[in-house]
Amino acid sequence: MLIHQLFYNLILNSLKFAKAGVPSRISISASAIVYKDIDYMQLRVADNGIGIKPEYTDSIFTSFTRLNSADLYEGSDLGLALCKKIVERHNGEITAKGELGEGAVFTILFPYNKS
Structure with a gap:
Protein backbone atom coordinates (compact mmCIF):
# COMPACT_ATOMS: atom_id res chain seq x y z
CA MET A 1 0.00 0.00 0.00
CA LEU A 2 2.81 2.44 0.84
CA ILE A 3 4.65 1.79 -2.44
CA HIS A 4 1.40 2.50 -4.28
CA GLN A 5 1.17 5.83 -2.41
CA LEU A 6 4.79 6.60 -3.28
CA PHE A 7 4.21 6.21 -7.02
CA ARG A 25 5.95 12.77 -20.55
CA ILE A 26 6.71 10.66 -17.49
CA SER A 27 9.15 7.78 -17.59
CA ILE A 28 9.71 5.18 -14.91
CA SER A 29 12.73 2.93 -15.03
CA ALA A 30 14.38 0.40 -12.76
CA SER A 31 17.85 -1.08 -12.54
CA ALA A 32 20.00 -3.00 -10.11
CA ILE A 33 23.01 -1.11 -8.78
CA VAL A 34 25.66 -1.40 -6.09
CA TYR A 35 26.00 1.70 -3.91
CA LYS A 36 28.24 1.88 -0.85
CA ASP A 37 28.87 -1.89 -1.23
CA ILE A 38 25.14 -2.67 -0.93
CA ASP A 39 22.87 -4.09 -3.66
CA TYR A 40 19.97 -1.75 -4.46
CA MET A 41 17.04 -1.53 -6.78
CA GLN A 42 17.21 1.93 -8.30
CA LEU A 43 13.93 3.40 -9.50
CA ARG A 44 13.80 6.63 -11.51
CA VAL A 45 10.73 8.77 -12.19
CA ALA A 46 11.52 11.48 -14.74
CA ASP A 47 9.28 14.10 -16.31
CA ASN A 48 9.39 16.97 -18.77
CA GLY A 49 7.65 19.45 -16.48
CA ILE A 50 8.58 22.87 -15.12
CA GLY A 51 11.59 21.46 -13.27
CA ILE A 52 13.21 22.27 -9.95
CA LYS A 53 15.83 24.85 -9.15
CA PRO A 54 18.92 22.84 -8.09
CA GLU A 55 19.17 24.74 -4.80
CA TYR A 56 15.74 23.38 -3.78
CA THR A 57 16.28 19.68 -4.47
CA ASP A 58 16.74 18.87 -0.76
CA SER A 59 14.12 21.18 0.72
CA ILE A 60 11.26 19.83 -1.45
CA PHE A 61 11.08 16.77 0.80
CA THR A 62 10.19 18.92 3.85
CA SER A 63 6.54 19.16 4.91
CA PHE A 64 4.71 22.35 3.95
CA THR A 65 7.50 23.59 1.69
CA ARG A 66 5.91 25.47 -1.19
CA LEU A 67 8.18 26.55 -4.03
CA ASN A 68 5.42 27.67 -6.39
CA SER A 69 2.39 29.90 -6.08
CA ALA A 70 -0.65 28.30 -4.43
CA ASP A 71 -2.73 30.14 -7.03
CA LEU A 72 -1.09 28.18 -9.85
CA TYR A 73 -0.44 24.82 -8.17
CA GLU A 74 -2.83 23.55 -5.53
CA GLY A 75 -1.95 20.89 -3.02
CA SER A 76 -1.21 20.17 0.61
CA ASP A 77 2.59 20.46 0.32
CA LEU A 78 2.88 17.03 1.91
CA GLY A 79 3.28 14.74 -1.12
CA LEU A 80 7.06 14.66 -1.42
CA ALA A 81 7.56 14.67 2.36
CA LEU A 82 5.34 11.58 2.48
CA CYS A 83 7.37 10.00 -0.33
CA LYS A 84 10.53 10.49 1.71
CA LYS A 85 8.93 8.92 4.80
CA ILE A 86 7.76 5.90 2.77
CA VAL A 87 11.18 5.37 1.21
CA GLU A 88 12.96 5.71 4.55
CA ARG A 89 10.52 3.26 6.14
CA HIS A 90 11.77 0.73 3.58
CA ASN A 91 15.41 1.58 4.43
CA GLY A 92 15.84 3.44 1.16
CA GLU A 93 16.87 6.86 -0.07
CA ILE A 94 15.16 9.37 -2.38
CA THR A 95 16.77 12.27 -4.19
CA ALA A 96 15.64 14.82 -6.73
CA LYS A 97 17.46 16.55 -9.56
CA GLY A 98 16.28 19.09 -12.02
CA GLU A 99 16.74 22.34 -13.82
CA LEU A 100 14.13 25.04 -14.07
CA GLY A 101 12.21 24.48 -17.30
CA GLU A 102 13.91 21.13 -17.97
CA GLY A 103 11.87 18.68 -15.90
CA ALA A 104 12.71 16.69 -12.79
CA VAL A 105 14.13 13.27 -11.97
CA PHE A 106 13.39 11.49 -8.71
CA THR A 107 15.75 8.61 -7.89
CA ILE A 108 14.79 6.03 -5.28
CA LEU A 109 17.10 3.39 -3.87
CA PHE A 110 15.67 0.34 -2.13
CA PRO A 111 18.10 -2.22 -0.66
CA TYR A 112 17.56 -5.75 -1.89
CA ASN A 113 16.24 -8.15 0.68
CA LYS A 114 18.39 -11.24 0.09
CA SER A 115 16.37 -13.57 2.31
Missing part, protein backbone atom coordinates in the same frame (compact mmCIF):
# COMPACT_ATOMS: atom_id res chain seq x y z
CA TYR A 8 0.83 7.93 -6.84
CA ASN A 9 2.44 11.02 -5.27
CA LEU A 10 5.39 11.10 -7.66
CA ILE A 11 3.23 10.73 -10.78
CA LEU A 12 0.64 13.21 -9.51
CA ASN A 13 3.46 15.67 -8.83
CA SER A 14 4.76 15.24 -12.38
CA LEU A 15 1.30 15.89 -13.80
CA LYS A 16 0.65 18.86 -11.51
CA PHE A 17 3.90 20.57 -12.49
CA ALA A 18 3.59 19.97 -16.23
CA LYS A 19 4.51 22.76 -18.64
CA ALA A 20 1.48 24.59 -19.99
CA GLY A 21 0.69 23.55 -23.55
CA VAL A 22 3.20 20.68 -23.56
CA PRO A 23 2.02 17.06 -23.34
CA SER A 24 3.31 15.45 -20.14
